[in-house]
Amino acid sequence: MADNRHKALGLSDEKVVEMYETMLLARRIDERMWLLNRSGKIPFVISCQGQEAAQVGAAFALNPKNDYALPYYRDMGVVLTFGMTPTELMLSGFAKAEDPNSGGRQMPGHFGQKKNNIVTGSSPVTTQVPHAVGIALAGKMEKKDLVTFVTFGEGSSNQGDFHEGANFAGVHKLPVIFMCENNKYAISVPIEKQLACENVSDRAIGYGMPGVTVDGNDPLEVYKAVKEAADRGRRGEGPTLIETVSYRLTPHSSDDDDRSYRSPDEVAKAKSNDPIITYGAYLKEVGVMNDELEKQINDRVMKQVNEATDYAENAAYATPESAMKFVYAEEK
Numbered sequence: 478m479a480d481n482r483h484k485a486l487g488l489s490d491e492k493v494v495e496m497y498e499t500m501l502l503a504r505r506i507d508e509r510m511w512l513l514n515r516s517g518k519i520p521f522v523i524s525c526q527g528q529e530a531a532q533v534g535a536a537f538a539l540n541p542k543n544d545y546a547l548p549y550y551r552d553m554g555v556v557l558t559f560g561m562t563p564t565e566l567m568l569s570g571f572a573k574a575e576d577p578n579s580g581g582r583q584m585p586g587h588f589g590q591k592k593n594n595i596v597t598g599s600s601p602v603t604t605q606v607p608h609a610v611g612i613a614l615a616g617k618m619e620k621k622d623l624v625t626f627v628t629f630g631e632g633s634s635n636q637g638d639f640h641e642g643a644n645f646a647g648v649h650k651l652p653v654i655f656m657c658e659n660n661k662y663a664i665s666v667p668i669e670k671q672l673a674c675e676n677v678s679d680r681a682i683g684y685g686m687p688g689v690t691v692d693g694n695d696p697l698e699v700y701k702a703v704k705e706a707a708d709r710g711r712r713g714e715g716p717t718l719i720e721t722v723s724y725r726l727t728p729h730s731s732d733d734d735d736r737s738y739r740s741p742d743e744v745a746k747a748k749s750n751d752p753i754i755t756y757g758a759y760l761k762e763v764g765v766m767n768d769e770l771e772k773q774i775n776d777r778v779m780k781q782v783n784e785a786t787d788y789a790e791n792a793a794y795a796t797p798e799s800a801m802k803f804v805y806a807e808e809k
Contacts, residue, residue, distance in 0.1 A: 480763075481763050482697050482759075482763075483697055483763075486697060486700060486701055486704070488697075488700070490765040492537070493697075493760060493765060494760065494765055494766055494770070494774075495537075496533050496534065496537055496696055496700075496756075497756060497757060497760055497766065497774065498774050498777070498778065499529075499533045499537075499554060499557055499558055500529040500530060500533045500554060500696065500752065500753055500756065501529075501753060501774060501775065501778050502557060502563065502778045502781065502782075503525050503529045503532070503533070503553040503554040503557055504525075504526060504529055504753055505778050505779060505782045506553060506563055506566055506567070506782055506785070507522070507524050507525050507526050507553060507727075508526075509782050509786060510522045510567075510570050510585070511524070511727070511731065513570065513571075513786070514731045515731075518571070518790065519570045519571055519572075519585075520572070521584055521585055521730065521731055521732070522570070522585065522730060522731040523550050523551060523584075523585065523586045523729075523730045523731075524551065524725070524726075524727040524728075524730070525551045525552065525553040525554055526725070526726040526727045527660060527723050527724050527725050527726035527727070527747065527751070527752070528551055528554070528658050528660060528693065528721075528723050528725070529553075529554045529752060529753065530693060530694050530695060530696040530699065530723070530752035530753075530756060531554075531656075531658055531693035531694075531696070531699050531721035531723055532551075532552050532553070532554025532555045532558075532628075532658070533554040533555075533557075533558055533696055534695070534696030534697065534698070534699030534700040534703070535555065535626065535628075535654075535656055535699050535700070535703040535719075535721075536554065536555045536558035536559060536626075537558060537696075537700055538699075538700045538701075538703035538704040538707060539624070539626055539703065539707060540707075541558070541559045541560060541593060541594055542594075543594075543621070543622055543623045544594065544623050544624050544625065544626060544707070545594045545595075545596055545609070545612050545623060545624075545625045545626065546559050546594060546595050546596065546625075546626050546627075547595075547596045547598065547605040547606075547608055547609040547612075547625060547626065547627040547628070548588050548595065548598065548605070548627075548628055549598065549602070549605065549628045549629050549630065549633070549658070550586030550587065550588075550598065551586065551630075551658065551660075552588065552628055552658075553566065555626075555628065556588045556590070556593075556595055559590075559593045559594060559595050560590070560592070560593035560595075561577070561588070561590055561593060561595065562785070563781045563782060563784075563785035564784070564785040564788050564789060565577050565578075565590075566585075566785070567785040567786055567788070567789035567790075568581075568788075568789045568792060569581075569583075569585045569587075570585050570789065571789045571790060571792070572794070573789055573792040573793065573794055573795075574792070574793050574794060574795040574796070574799075575792050575793075577589075577590050578590065578597070579597075580795055580799070580802075580803075581794060581795045582795070584600070586598075587599065587600070596608060596609075596612065602629065602630070602632070602633045602636060603629050603633040603636040603638040603639050604638055605627055605628075605629070606627055606629060606633075606638045606639050606641075606642035606643075606655070607638055607641060607642045607645075608627075609625040609626070609627035609642065609653055609655075610625070610642040610645050610646045610651060610653055612625045613625045613646065613651035613652050613653045613710075613716075614645075614649060614651055616652065617649070617651055617652065622711060623652065624652040624653070624654055624706075624707050624710040624711060625652065625653050625654070626653075626654045626656065626703070626707075627642075627653065627654070627655055627656065628656045628657075628658055629655075629656075629657055629658070630657070630658055630659070630660065630663060631657055631658075631659040631660070631661075631663065631668060631671060631672070631677050631720075632662075632663020632664070632666065632671055633657075633663075634657050634672075634677045634680065635663075635671060635672070639655075640684075642655075643655060643680070643681075643684040643686070643716070643718065644684050646684070646686070646715070646716040647684035647685040647686050647715065647716060648685070650713065650714065650715035650716075651710075651715065651716055652707075652710030652711060652713075652715070652716070653710065653716040653717075654703060654706045654707060654710065654716070654717055654719065655716060655717070655718045655719065656703070656718075656719045656720075656721065657677045657678075657718070657719070657720045657721070658693065658721050658723070659677055659693065659720050659721065659722045659723070660693075660723055660724055660725035661722075661723075661724055661725065662725055662729070662735075662738075662739070664729045664733065665729070665733075665735070665737070665738040667738075667739075676688075676690045676720055677690070677718070677720040678690045678718055678719070678720040680718065681717075681718035684716075684718075685715070686715055686716045686717055686718055687709075687717050687718070688717075688718040688719075688720070689702055689717070689718070689719055689720070690719075690720040690721075690722060691719065691720070691721055691722070692721075692722060693721030693722045693723030693752075694723050694750055694751075694752040694755060694756075695752070695755075695756070696752070696756055697759075699719075699721055702719050703719060705717075706719060723752065724747035724750070726744065726747060726748060726751070757771065
């Protein structure tokens with residue numbers, strides 16, 4: 478029997494299996510979206526594949542009832558954990574009127590859902606970072622028990638928004654968890670052409686906060702880091718920068734050809750360390766999942782994906798008359 482690492486973190490057998498199912502659900506929704514895109518049914522996909530362990534491990538360490546998530550566009554694992562449903566994600570993919578993110582007005586990946594504390598994002602990368610800092614400031618001023626959790630890619634960590642947000646949070650000791658999902662590529666630019674320092678987490682010291690780099694393919698390691706960061710924030714000890722290192726298993730988006738900047742061998746090697754497979758293997762090693770349970774989980778996930786696809790494909794588009802809604806003030 479392998480070391481039972483999740484018990485040491487205070488996680489039950491049921492909870493770690495639930496984490497696996499959420500990771501798998503994110504992967505299967507994403508895979509379905511690619512098929513729908515390639516068959517001309519949805520216009521755009523920006524993928525979470527390869528990053529599900531970091532997203533789900535992190536989100537499970539938070540309290541979605543009190544905490545706020547400010548996700549970046551790949552964060553399907555985060556928003557599923559916070560309460561968004563597969564059907565709602567599919568409605569976004571198909572750009573239907575019932576899409577909770579934007580009523581079909583925005584590209585997929587622009588997550589936002591007030592009831593689940595998911596703060597809306599936009600296309601310019603990293604704009605969510607100062608927003609997370611502002612919410613944390615408001616929470617501190619109102620003496621609320623909350624932390625804000627904000628994610629971004631390693632390319633985004635070079636943007637001014639990240640540095641300004643991190644500096645302000647550090648100065649005011651705000652309860653912010655900055656999580657950089659380092660997937661090795663900012664669209665087509667490899668990490669060695671983006672950063673002169675070795676790790677994104679090396680930047681934390683300049684802002685007076687701890688920085689840590691963890692294995693983004695290991696949801697338990699990410700859970701541990703985020704839990705510690707959340708506890709620090711709740712105690713009033715300020716922000717934390719966490720860097721999760723994984724690999725983007727797909728092209729940047731459905732409009733990108735990644736063969737122009739990385740080799741098929743490199744991608745194949747990364748797929749041999751797929752977090753869905755490695756985490757599933759851990760659960761089997763410690764005896765909390767067997768082949769039968771794995772099949773039940775996959776069947777349950779595929780049923781959700783199929784039902785979500787059917788519902789969203791048949792749902793209504795927004796009416797032309799609604800195009801100006803939320804743009805101009807309406808007469809009372």
